[in-house]
Amino acid sequence: MGGAAGRYVFLDGRVLPADEARISPFDVGLLRGYAVFDLLQTLDGRPVLVREHIERFRRSASLLGLEVPVSDEALASAIRELLALNGHREATVRMVLTGGPAPTGMSFDPAAPTLLIVTHEMFAVPERFYTEGAALITCEYRRELPEAKTTNYLTWLLMQARIEESGAIDVLYHDRGLVSEAATASFYLVRDGRILAPDTGVLHGTVGSLVLERASLSRDVEYGPISLEDAFAADEAFITSSVREVVPIVRIDDRAIGDGQVGAVVTELMGVCRRALREMAARGDTEDG
Amino acid sequence: MGGAAGRYVFLDGRVLPADEARISPFDVGLLRGYAVFDLLQTLDGRPVLVREHIERFRRSASLLGLEVPVSDEALASAIRELLALNGHREATVRMVLTGGPAPTGMSFDPAAPTLLIVTHEMFAVPERFYTEGAALITCEYRRELPEAKTTNYLTWLLMQARIEESGAIDVLYHDRGLVSEAATASFYLVRDGRILAPDTGVLHGTVGSLVLERASLSRDVEYGPISLEDAFAADEAFITSSVREVVPIVRIDDRAIGDGQVGAVVTELMGVCRRALREMAARGDTEDG
Numbered sequence: 001m002g003g004a005a006g007r008y009v010f011l012d013g014r015v016l017p018a019d020e021a022r023i024s025p026f027d028v029g030l031l032r033g034y035a036v037f038d039l040l041q042t043l044d045g046r047p048v049l050v051r052e053h054i055e056r057f058r059r060s061a062s063l064l065g066l067e068v069p070v071s072d073e074a075l076a077s078a079i080r081e082l083l084a085l086n087g088h089r090e091a092t093v094r095m096v097l098t099g100g101p102a103p104t105g106m107s108f109d110p111a112a113p114t115l116l117i118v119t120h121e122m123f124a125v126p127e128r129f130y131t132e133g134a135a136l137i138t139c140e141y142r143r144e145l146p147e148a149k150t151t152n153y154l155t156w157l158l159m160q161a162r163i164e165e166s167g168a169i170d171v172l173y174h175d176r177g178l179v180s181e182a183a184t185a186s187f188y189l190v191r192d193g194r195i196l197a198p199d200t201g202v203l204h205g206t207v208g209s210l211v212l213e214r215a216s217l218s219r220d221v222e223y224g225p226i227s228l229e230d231a232f233a234a235d236e237a238f239i240t241s242s243v244r245e246v247v248p249i250v251r252i253d254d255r256a257i258g259d260g261q262v263g264a265v266v267t268e269l270m271g272v273c274r275r276a277l278r279e280m281a282a283r284g285d286t287e288d289g
Numbered sequence: 290m291g292g293a294a295g296r297y298v299f300l301d302g303r304v305l306p307a308d309e310a311r312i313s314p315f316d317v318g319l320l321r322g323y324a325v326f327d328l329l330q331t332l333d334g335r336p337v338l339v340r341e342h343i344e345r346f347r348r349s350a351s352l353l354g355l356e357v358p359v360s361d362e363a364l365a366s367a368i369r370e371l372l373a374l375n376g377h378r379e380a381t382v383r384m385v386l387t388g389g390p391a392p393t394g395m396s397f398d399p400a401a402p403t404l405l406i407v408t409h410e411m412f413a414v415p416e417r418f419y420t421e422g423a424a425l426i427t428c429e430y431r432r433e434l435p436e437a438k439t440t441n442y443l444t445w446l447l448m449q450a451r452i453e454e455s456g457a458i459d460v461l462y463h464d465r466g467l468v469s470e471a472a473t474a475s476f477y478l479v480r481d482g483r484i485l486a487p488d489t490g491v492l493h494g495t496v497g498s499l500v501l502e503r504a505s506l507s508r509d510v511e512y513g514p515i516s517l518e519d520a521f522a523a524d525e526a527f528i529t530s531s532v533r534e535v536v537p538i539v540r541i542d543d544r545a546i547g548d549g550q551v552g553a554v555v556t557e558l559m560g561v562c563r564r565a566l567r568e569m570a571a572r573g574d575t576e577d578g
Contacts, residue, residue: 004392005315005392005393009314011314018314018315021311021313021314022311022312023311023312023313023314023316023319024310024312025298025300025307025310025312025385025405025407026294026307026407027312027319028446029319030312030316030318030319030324030385030387030440031326031383031385031440032440032441032442032443032446033322033324033439033440033441033442033443034442034443034446035319035322037320039394064443064447065447094320094394096314096319096320098319099446103293103294103407103409104294104409104412105328105383105409106446106449116314118314118315118392120392120393120394123393141433144430144433144441144443144444145443145444145447150322150443151319151320151321151322152321152322152433152441152443153321153322153323154321154322154323154353154433154434154439154441155433155434157317157321157323157388157395158353158354158434
């Protein structure tokens with residue numbers, strides 16, 4: 001993974017050295033996994049899609065009956081302050097919200113949540129994932145409360161050894177015959193030039209939505225149920241995530257997708273995404289709305 | 290819930306005031322929900338079934354590829370020290386193990402886990418649950434890695450409002466037609482004088498196992514799949530947990546179990562459990578093995 005964690009973090013309203021930041025041993029995020037987060041990247045040192053990530057962060061919180069206790073501007077400002085202090089070349093920024101302290105392991109005060117922001121030097125995504133395409137391995141699993149970006153990544157962490165052994169980039173979750181998403185990315189197919197997107201039981205993808213919105217100017221985008229068989233039989237497939245943008249998927253388990261090469265449509269979408277994010281970063285309009 | 294958290298906690302090898310105990314903001318238990326725990330109670334101030342809870346704690350850890358980094362005796366000794374310092378009348382003791390700090394939100398060092406022990410004044414279980422019986426409400430859900438006692442209680446916490454509204458004691462999880470367990474307790478049926486216990490996809494119950502072991506001296510105990518219909522049609526039903534021991538279940542959703550009254554077999558088992566735990570506590574043999 002490489003890189004280093006930021007020396008400063010934001011916790012409950014103030015920026016402080018990471019080694020002085022103290023999460024309570026009674027925090028319900030720790031004792032009961034009652035927490036949501038969101039993650040964004042920088043491009044040329046500027047945070048990207050900040051508004052969209054904050055919006056999703058608030059939506060995740062709300063699905064847990066929690067409220068992010070500061071304004072959008074205060075969040076964006078804390079992110080900028082951390083990035084300036086931590087001096088990463090490029091960074092990932094993680095916002096975390098938990099229900100706060102729950103000494104009984106049960107009741108907590110929704111008005112006193114724990115709000116944390118940490119940053120990390122961006123990790124390098126192997127270039128070959130983009131040039132040769134990447135693989136997924138399937139895993140039967142349905143995320144709990146899939147529309148919320150909760151901190152529960154148990155299954156994904158337990159799959160790490162198998163992901164590494166197989167050289168895959170991530171796992172593809174499926175349940176009762178339908179695929180939903182990768183553990184850390186959205187998943188889409190290309191069939192007959194159209195883009196197919198799973199429509200239920202998935203997290204809203206910030207980069208995925210941007211790509212599909214741009215792509216829809218020139219081709220059909222269809223939302224609906226997608227079976228594992230649909231995935232295996234697709235012409236092309238790809239995942240999207242904030243830190244990896246668009247990655248072509250050329251293999252799922254031991255099955256080649258299409259001809260097993262990076263296809264024309266996904267190549268086009270990689271460019272669309274790259275240009276869109278860099279234009280937005282350069283204009284700074286993702287930062288200030 | 291009432292009561293108070295212990296003023297002292299045990300964290301990574303030492304006992305310290307709770308307000309000085311610091312969980313890292315990068316802890317993978319917080320960022321990714323990668324953590325297990327176990328919970329035991331005291332009777333007359335002495336911790337009960339300590340050996341069994343430590344054994345289950347180690348088993349949960351091992352299912353996550355983690356190892357409890359201290360000996361059984363060191364754990365039991367830390368529990369005794371905390372109980373002496375915290376001076377509860379009766380207490381619950383919670384042991385928590387996480388993968389430790391993971392600054393990237395991904396990789397952590399399994400050799401450097403976070404080990405935490407906190408105590409809390411025992412909460413009162415309403416006496417009417419034992420005299421009149423309690424209710425469960427059903428919830429379609431399958432715990433992830435059910436044999437491990439992980440910290441993921443998202444679904445249970447989200448169900449709290451419905452549990453309270455309906456006056457239930459807990460939720461009963463079922464998946465694809467089969468019941469597994471309550472969110473915070475094991476679940477069993479009585480049919481024709483025999484005790485039926487779900488056999489797969491459930492956490493090993495420490496008190497439940499004790500009760501079934503004692504009960505098996507005088508009646509049949511059968512392990513196997515149990516459907517929701519089996520549950521509705523049972524003569525009697527009950528849950529077991531460390532802090533509540535045996536609680537009769539007389540209603541599931543809007544259906545009465547048996548005649549809707551506390552039955553003879555469960556009444557017998559409540560006595561069996563109470564006597565067994567108190568004898569063990571008095572002898573102290575659960576504490577030292």
